[in-house]
Amino acid sequence: AYTWPSPQYDALEALLYEGRTPGGSSLTSLVHPCKRRVGTLSLVPAEWLRFAFHDMATHNADDGTGGLDGSIVYELDRPENHSLGLNATLGDFENLPNKYVSRSDVIALGAVFAVATCGGPVIPFRGGRIDSFSPGGTGTPEPQHDLETLTEMFRKQGFTQSEMIKLVSCGHTMGGVRSADFPDLVPPGSNPNIPVIQDFDTTPAFDNHVVTEYLDGSTQNVLVTTGNTTMASDLRVFESDGNETMRSISEPDAFQSECRDVLGRMLEVVPRGVALTEEIALLPAKVRYAQLAIEKEKLVFKTSLRVTQPIGAALNNDRVVTLFWCDKRGSNADCRQNSRSAVHVRRTNEDPNLSPVTFNLGTRFISYDFVVPISSSQSISKFWFEVDEKNGERATKINNDGLDYPIDQDEVFFVPMLSTVEVFSNGTDEKIYINRNQVEGEAFHRSYNLVVGVRQDTNPERVYVDGFDSSVLGFPYAVNVTVDLTLDDARTPIEGYKFYTAKLESSGLQLTIDVNADVGGTKYKQDFVQTAVLDNTPYVAPATVSTGSSKPSSAGVRESWSVIAATLSAALSVLYCMDLLP
Numbered sequence: 001a002y003t004w005p006s007p008q009y010d011a012l013e014a015l016l017y018e019g020r021t022p023g024g025s026s027l028t029s030l031v032h033p034c035k036r037r038v039g040t041l042s043l044v045p046a047e048w049l050r051f052a053f054h055d056m057a058t059h060n061a062d063d064g065t066g067g068l069d070g071s072i073v074y075e076l077d078r079p080e081n082h083s084l085g086l087n088a089t090l091g092d093f094e095n096l097p098n099k100y101v102s103r104s105d106v107i108a109l110g111a112v113f114a115v116a117t118c119g120g121p122v123i124p125f126r127g128g129r130i131d132s133f134s135p136g137g138t139g140t141p142e143p144q145h146d147l148e149t150l151t152e153m154f155r156k157q158g159f160t161q162s163e164m165i166k167l168v169s170c171g172h173t174m175g176g177v178r179s180a181d182f183p184d185l186v187p188p189g190s191n192p193n194i195p196v197i198q199d200f201d202t203t204p205a206f207d208n209h210v211v212t213e214y215l216d217g218s219t220q221n222v223l224v225t226t227g228n229t230t231m232a233s234d235l236r237v238f239e240s241d242g243n244e245t246m247r248s249i250s251e252p253d254a255f256q257s258e259c260r261d262v263l264g265r266m267l268e269v270v271p272r273g274v275a276l277t278e279e280i281a282l283l284p285a286k287v288r289y290a291q292l293a294i295e296k297e298k299l300v301f302k303t304s305l306r307v308t309q310p311i312g313a314a315l316n317n318d319r320v321v322t323l324f325w326c327d328k329r330g331s332n333a334d335c336r337q338n339s340r341s342a343v344h345v346r347r348t349n350e351d352p353n354l355s356p357v358t359f360n361l362g363t364r365f366i367s368y369d370f371v372v373p374i375s376s377s378q379s380i381s382k383f384w385f386e387v388d389e390k391n392g393e394r395a396t397k398i399n400n401d402g403l404d405y406p407i408d409q410d411e412v413f414f415v416p417m418l419s420t421v422e423v424f425s426n427g428t429d430e431k432i433y434i435n436r437n438q439v440e441g442e443a444f445h446r447s448y449n450l451v452v453g454v455r456q457d458t459n460p461e462r463v464y465v466d467g468f469d470s471s472v473l474g475f476p477y478a479v480n481v482t483v484d485l486t487l488d489d490a491r492t493p494i495e496g497y498k499f500y501t502a503k504l505e506s507s508g509l510q511l512t513i514d515v516n517a518d519v520g521g522t523k524y525k526q527d528f529v530q531t532a533v534l535d536n537t538p539y540v541a542p543a544t545v546s547t548g549s550s551k552p553s554s555a556g557v558r559e560s561w562s563v564i565a566a567t568l569s570a571a572l573s574v575l576y577c578m579d580l581l582p
C-alpha cells in the first residue's frame, strides 16, 4: 500500500491523473480531447498509440531483449518507422521524462491517454520502465509481410494469433494510412504539404467500428480493401482464424474490455529484468509537495494537499482545510505541549480536463496550498491535515494512514528564490541533436546558479547537488551531473541558514536536483527538487500560525477520508461504465 513519501509513485501518479509533470509540462494538452494535429490534421492519439506499439514491437520473448524501452527514438530511420506521425510524436514527448518517469513510461502513458481521450477504456498503468539509449532489435510488422511472418513477429512479442488479431483491431480503430507514407495505398491530394489520411473506419473514436465495418463488408480500411493483396495485411490478420476473434470482439463492451486487456499487456512488454511498479491508483488525498524554503528573508514550509471532487458536484465553499505540524527542535519538539496550525493560503479548483483518465473516472481535483513561517530553532518534524466541512460533523484527519507526514531532515535544502538560471542559445561547445543527427550552431543550454541553505550550526564536509534530466531534445543522452557547492561568505545568513552556491550547466528541459550534505558520517538529502520555477511568481505570503489543538496520530489509527474517497471514486467509475455519467 502507498505511504508518503514515495517519490516515484507520486511522480507517476501526477502524470497519469494530473496529466502534467511537477515542472508543469502538460501531456494532456497535446492530445485531449481526442485532438487533431495542427497542420496535418492527423489524429494525435492514433500517432501515440502506434508509437507505443512500434517501441514494444522489437521485444524478443526468446531472449528477453527489447520491448517498451524507448529505443524507438533511435529506430526512426528504419523503413518500418518511416512515418510523419512517429516523428511528430517524438517531439511531443521531448520535455516530459524525468528522474522518476522514464521516457518509456511516458510512451506507455501516452498510449493510455490516447485510448482514454477518444472514448476508450482506462488501461491500468504501472511505471518503472527503463530507457534504452541505443536502437533495439527488429520485429516491427509491415503491410507486405505474409501471415506466417506476422504471426511469428507477434509470437516473439509474446502474443498468440488471437491476441495478434485483437491488437491490430484495437490499434486500427483510430487513425489511418497516409498518402505521404504509403502513396501506393493512398493517392496524394492536390496539396503536397497536407497528406491525405485514409481512416481505418468511419469514426475517429476508440470504438468497435473497425470490427463491425470489416464484418459487414462496408470497411474503408485500405489494409483490407486494397487491390494490391500483398499489402492487405489487416485482411490477412483478421481472417486468419476464419473471423472467429473478430466476431468475439464485435460488441462494444467486448471490444472495450478485450482492448483494455490486450493493450494493457502490450504496454507491459519490457526487457527481462525490468520490474514494473504496482498499479498506479489515484490517491484520494495527496500531498503534492512538501519543502522548507527561504522566501523574502523568511524561513517557510510549503506544502499542498490535493483532494478529489466528483465532476459536476457542488464544491463546499465553507470547507476549511487546516495544516497542523509539530516542532522538531526545542522544548515543544514532537508536539510535547501542542501542535501548530495554519489554514490554506490558496485554493485551486483544478480543470476537470487535467487528465483524460481522471476525467473518465468522473473525478477532478481541488488543491489547498499552504505556506507557513517556521523558526529554525523550532523547525518541523511532521505534519497532517484536518478537513472541516463546517456541516456540524467532526473534521476528517488526513494523516498518511496514521503515520503523519514526516519531514526527515532540515539540514539542507534548495533555495529557489535565491537561485537563477540563464538560457544560452548558440552555446559555444554544446551540441543539439535532432532525430539523432547532430546539428551544430543551434545549441542551447541552461546555466544555473544554485543556492542551497545549510543550518548555521552544522559544518558539513561536503555539500553537493546531483542533477538529472532525461528531457534532452532528440534524447541523445540523459544529463547526469554532480557539482560540489562552496560556502558563499558574501551572502548573509538568513533565519539560521547559511548559503552554499555552485554553477550547474545542463542541456535538458526538465532538470531536477537532489541536494546533499555529508555531515560527520550522516548523509542528508532533499530528493527530486524542481528547477522549472525559481522566482515563485506570484509570490504568496505565509499564513498566520495558531497553536493547534490537534495531536499527531499514534500509529495504527486509520482515518476515514481515503476510504470514503476511494469508495466514492469506485462508485463513480461503476456509474461511468454503466453509461450513467457523461
Ligand code: HEM
Binding pocket: 042, 043, 045, 046, 047, 049, 050, 053, 083, 084, 085, 141, 142, 143, 144, 150, 167, 168, 170, 171, 172, 174, 175, 176, 177, 178, 179, 181, 182, 233, 234, 237
Ligand atoms: C500486422 C500488424 C500491423 C501492421 C502491418 C500495421 C501497419 C500499419 C500501417 C501501414 C499504418 C499506416 C501508417 C502511416 O500511414 O503513417 C498503420 C497505422 C496505425 N497503426 Fe498499425 N499495423 C499493425 C499493427 C498495429 C498495432 C498492433 C497497433 C496498436 C496496438 C497499431 C496501431 C496503429 C495506429 C494507431 C495507426 C494510425 C496512425 C495514425 O493515424 O497516425 N498497428 N499501421
